[in-house]
Amino acid sequence: MQDFHTIPVQIADGDNSQAFFSYQPATTLVVFVHGFKGSALGTWDDFPEAVTNDADFAHTDFIFYGYDTLSASASFHATAFKKFLERCVHPLAGKVLPATQGLPERVYTSIILVAHSLGALVVRQAVVMACKQDAAWLPKISLLLFAPAHTGARVQKLAKEVLSGWTALISPFVTYQYPVYEDLEPGSQFIATLVDETKKLLADKKYPCNIARKVIWAERDRVVSQINFCDDPDAELVYKKNHVNVCKPDATYTQPVDFLKELLHQ
Amino acid sequence: MNNQQRNLASLTSEYKDNSKAAKGYTLLRGMMNDPNPAHLGKVAHLLRYHAPIGVYDEELKQRFAVDQLIEYYNLCFVGALAGFLPATLDADTTREIKSILGHHDVKPYYSQYYPYYLASVTLHYATHGPAKDWEIARNSTGLFYNFLMLNRSIKHDKDIEVFLNLLDHVAYTAPDGKRIADIAMLMNALKSKEQMGALLADHTRPALAKALYGFFKFGEFLSNFKTLLDKSESYPALQSAMWLYHGYYLDRLGAEVKTAFLDGFKHIADNLAANYTELFPEPEDEDDQEEEQLSADEQKENVLAIMSRMRDNILYVLQPRYKEPLERYCNGG
Structure with a gap:
């Protein structure tokens, strides 16, 4: 029996974003950000059920952030996400947590951003932007990145890999007609700028949040370039998984949840 | 509390x-x-x-x-x-x-x-x-969560609304009276790679483009709904209630417009198969080419197999048998 969280609460920001707020005083916020042609929840499969039924996460709030990947550039999505994140830090005051849920304001000590594929670009760029503004909440941030596209992705393969859902059937008909495709190309202007800005911030040693806490690579990933990003640690390797299913826990594949728990307990 | x-x-x-x-x-x-x-x-x-x-x-x-x-x-x-x-x-x-x-x-x-x-x-x-014989889905709140989350994926979605309206034989017209979207136009669009590409890339999203997006979104919803119904198999009353929640559309789809929906599905499958090489061009780097040459035909078959499974899922979800447990309950059975 689920005892720890609210029902999925609709979030006005993004595209079908949803949140589970702990009934307990929450100290950690986990925000999930999907990748190319993913969706707020579909990308993560059994993640919502697994974490809301787990006592380890009883004091953790979860937000599954959605955005229409085809609608705009990665920069646009990153800016929108950063603005949203600013309101999540105090979710009641930021009107992310509805007052009618009757829950108190949160005082988070940790904010974990979990991203898949393109989501890693969105999240990293949002954090870089926050660093430029010296946001007070940056020390709380840590990154958990599944199959990140932060060093680029092979777009043709991406279109084919995600061809397992209905809406993904759209992608082959519109390849290269959307700005986010350009952003995903290895060596794109977006990625080059992101790397450059991250290096500068890391050189100042003031914002360690730009170093991912965990990066997960899938053995059968043929989509993203598996190259270390700046000062990120060596990737954790997951075998017999591909680009799409590496972040999808199920009854037999629990590693994604375990990775999150490791960050939670650090 | x-x-x-x-x-x-x-x-x-x-x-x-x-x-x-x-x-x-x-x-x-x-x-x-x-x-x-x-x-x-x-x-x-x-x-x-x-x-x-x-x-x-x-x-x-x-x-x-x-x-x-x-x-x-x-x-x-x-x-x-x-x-x-x-x-x-x-x-x-x-x-x-x-x-x-x-x-x-x-x-x-x-x-x-x-x-x-x-x-x-x-x-x-x-x-x-x-009812006395109802098996309550204890320890399965996740089913309810999945249900709520899935509902939201289609609620108030303008694309799906336009698509379902076309299935209901509604036609959309421009201010000058010119017809801009109906079910026949949608079927034709699904047959044409060029028209699909143009409509899907049209950021003004006219009614026909909305219907096209709605077609895919509704198909995705039905596929996901089938997964949820499968997971609920041990709880017939819950399964029946979840099906009936969407019963208005599912009944309509099953009884009246299933053929049009499946026609659309066939068109997109044919379209993908006929244009596979162009839609999925060979990669430029040699390593990838070698990998692609080995498996291009297989991959094409895989794509069509995926689509065939999607089609089967749709037909499965439309079965009126899901109503029966709660019909029996209301009828005292």
């Missing part, structure tokens, strides 16, 4: 207090309690059939609020079957459901004018309580 009470409070916050349902409740309660004899029949007038007196503007908004309220009651019922709420709802909620859904001027709205069977089942449940 125990867990199930907290869950009810959470559900009520999201689906009543923070939605139009609260307005619907205040509206209906005000009309029902109005002592002025001149105002008798206000509920019946608001919830009338849309002919001969049409429904527009403010009345439409009020009816939408009532629809949201009915949805909230239905969710209470589904939540009880899922073990998220007590199997027997608390006295206040039960009394409220009976007073609204059981009102003589509300009943015809959902049972006669715009038949929505689940509302009748919810009233039956509030009146008679759970």
Whole structure:
């Protein structure tokens, strides 16, 4: 029996974003950000059920952030996400947590951003932007990145890999007609700028949040370039998984949840 | 407050207090309690059939609020079957459901004018309580969560709305009277790689593009819904309630427009197969080329196999058998 969280609460920001707020005083916020042609929840499969039924996460709030990947550039999505994140830090005051849920304001000590594929670009760029503004909440941030596209992705393969859902059937008909495709190309202007800005911030040693806490690579990933990003640690390797299913826990594949728990307990 | 009470409070916050349902409740309660004899029949007038007196503007908004309220009651019922709420709802909620859904001027709205069977089942449940043989899905609140989350993926989606309207033989016209979207135009678009590409890339998203997106989104929804129904197989009453929640569309799709939907599906599969090489061009780097040459035909077959499975899933979901457990419950079986 689920005892720890609210029902999925609709979030006005993004595209079908949803949140589970702990009934307990929450100290950690986990925000999930999907990748190319993913969706707020579909990308993560059994993640919502697994974490809301787990006592380890009883004091953790979860937000599954959605955005229409085809609608705009990665920069646009990153800016929108950063603005949203600013309101999540105090979710009641930021009107992310509805007052009618009757829950108190949160005082988070940790904010974990979990991203898949393109989501890693969105999240990293949002954090870089926050660093430029010296946001007070940056020390709380840590990154958990599944199959990140932060060093680029092979777009043709991406279109084919995600061809397992209905809406993904759209992608082959519109390849290269959307700005986010350009952003995903290895060596794109977006990625080059992101790397450059991250290096500068890391050189100042003031914002360690730009170093991912965990990066997960899938053995059968043929989509993203598996190259270390700046000062990120060596990737954790997951075998017999591909680009799409590496972040999808199920009854037999629990590693994604375990990775999150490791960050939670650090 | 125990867990199930907290869950009810959470559900009520999201689906009543923070939605139009609260307005619907205040509206209906005000009309029902109005002592002025001149105002008798206000509920019946608001919830009338849309002919001969049409429904527009403010009345439409009020009816939408009532629809949201009915949805909230239905969710209470589904939540009880899922073990998220007590199997027997608390006295206040039960009394409220009976007073609204059981009102003589509300009943015809959902049972006669715009038949929505689940509302009748919810009233039956509030009146008679759970069936003795119901297996409550304890430890499976996740099913209820999945259900709520899946519903949201299609609710208020303009693309899906336009697609379903086309299936209902609605035609869209431009201000100059020129037809810009109908079901035949959608079928033709699905056959043409060029037209599909152009429509999907049109950021102004005209009605036909909306319908095209809606076609894919609704297909995705049905595929995901099939997965949820499969997971609920051990709980026939819950499975039946979840199916009936979408019963209005599923019935319509199954009975009247299934052929058009499946035609559209065949067109897109043919389109993908005929243009596979162009839609999935060979990669430029040599390593990838070697990998592609080895498996291009297989991959094409895989794509078509995936689509075939999707088609089968749709047909599976449209089976009216899902209604039966709750029909038996209401009929005393």
